[in-house]
Amino acid sequence: MSTPFPAVSFQNVQKSYGDLSALKGVSFDVRPGCFFGLLGPNGAGKSTLINCMSGLVRPTDGQVSIQGQDVIKNYREARRLVGVVPQELIADPFFSIRELLDIQSGYFALRGAAQNRWIDYLLERLALKDKSDALTHELSGGMKRRVLIAMALVHKPQVVVLDEPTAGVDVDLRKTLWDFTKSLHRQGHTIILTTHYLEEAEALCEDVAIMKGGELKALETTDALLCRHQYRYLRVKTMAPVASDALVAPLQSRLEEQDANGFLLRLEKDIAINEVLDWLGQSQVSVQDINSRDATLEEVFLDLTGEAQ
């Protein structure tokens, strides 16, 4: 859907819990139709930011809007535009999956044959059809996660937020989930993803924001973020194990990892491979293979946040 507004706009969003500042004035926009990654270590403020956006938490200050609709002043319109898959698994002891989807449709004033067909489609697409009469406590963790996804999509929101959707989820469900999410993205939906699996974010996201301590540390396209990183990596496979003290000083200072098969070097981007080959020769290393690659999102992330996910 074409819109003159950003899919989501955060303007100086602040949230405090007593003395704790969970968000310290976060401002950025999410492009319409973008597959957007919101990354950060635990406690970075990602979920708080998402909760401010979905209306689950009221910001202490600042403004959040979905396609130009303020989430406080125009909450009805804003909530019709966004569907959130929450991080925590949710149960309901009274209603079956199908009933829950019917009820949720009712909250959005959606009724009738077309809505029933959409619910059928969601159940089919998320492999929940066989369980549509089951109660949530009868489902596995992965199934519950699928129910949450169906609930978030029941009103066909333009912006879909997935808050760590693959935490504790098996490979099959991951594939189902990502296939479905990619098809939603192709249809023009904006997808906002938070995840601790950075390889997933790198593969899926067009833009990435990195948060730490309630502040935005970086926001760029994934490619730009990876290119901006000042290092690349060289995997050297050796014919025999090499002791690190056998390497010349320039190699030792760039040594990232080492094992029986060789070592990994972290190189500044302006260092020529010839120069590295000279250092390897000086160290009398018998090289079997060399493999060069750019930084991964995980390495960029670690560089920006200074901690592991």
Add this chain to the structure above:
Amino acid sequence: MIPLSWLGGWSLFVKEVRRFYSVAVQTVFAPVVASLLYLLIFGQVIDTRMEVFSGLDYSQFLIPGLVMMTILQNAFANTSSSLIQSKMHGNLTFVLLSPVSPLGFYLAFVGASIIRGLAVGIGVLLVGWIGFDLTWQSPAWVLLFAVLSAAVMGAVGMIAGIVSDKFDHLAAFQNFIIIPLTFLSGVFYSIQALPGFWEAASHFNPFFYMVDGFRYGFFNASDVSPGLSLLVTLVFFLIVTVINLILLYKGVKIRD
């Protein structure tokens, strides 16, 4: 035809009614049986020894009080337990993510509590009609007080459900506030039979006016004027409604 903007609230109301109906043994039949036990024990023991209003058996006096007590306690339990369970299971999130307005949210929960209160009240009343020759003089007063009192207690239960973080908090609210106030509201006696201090103290108990006004509908006799009972109940309803709407609009304890 329900306006589109109210459909969300209506859906929530229907869901809340279906919720208690799906466990009707616990939410409707059990309270009816408990009230009938009160009736059996107190009614049989005291019937021959006490006349509260002129020409009236104690059992006949007791039934409207028991009906109202059941309505009050169940209306309170409906909103409070539904909210605390939804918070504990996390499924309140589904409603909070929807465009249902705070007013729609309030009316849906209170509406469902009225339905449950009336369902349980009618159960007790039926036994009164069948077994104890009970008649009502002013059905409109009976219905008015039944609905209004259920609404009040639904709204009180909602405040309790919102501010409670765990079942323990809710149990404290129920055991130390709701049950004492209902038991001391003239369900089992006319407050005129109390010593002076306790009779005066009873006038500060809002539940007393609900029970007394409701009972007036049956006997055209009451401890205080039914107009005063209606006024107090309406004012109490207004107060708890305003408190609820402030809590919901601010998102206290549920959007934090």
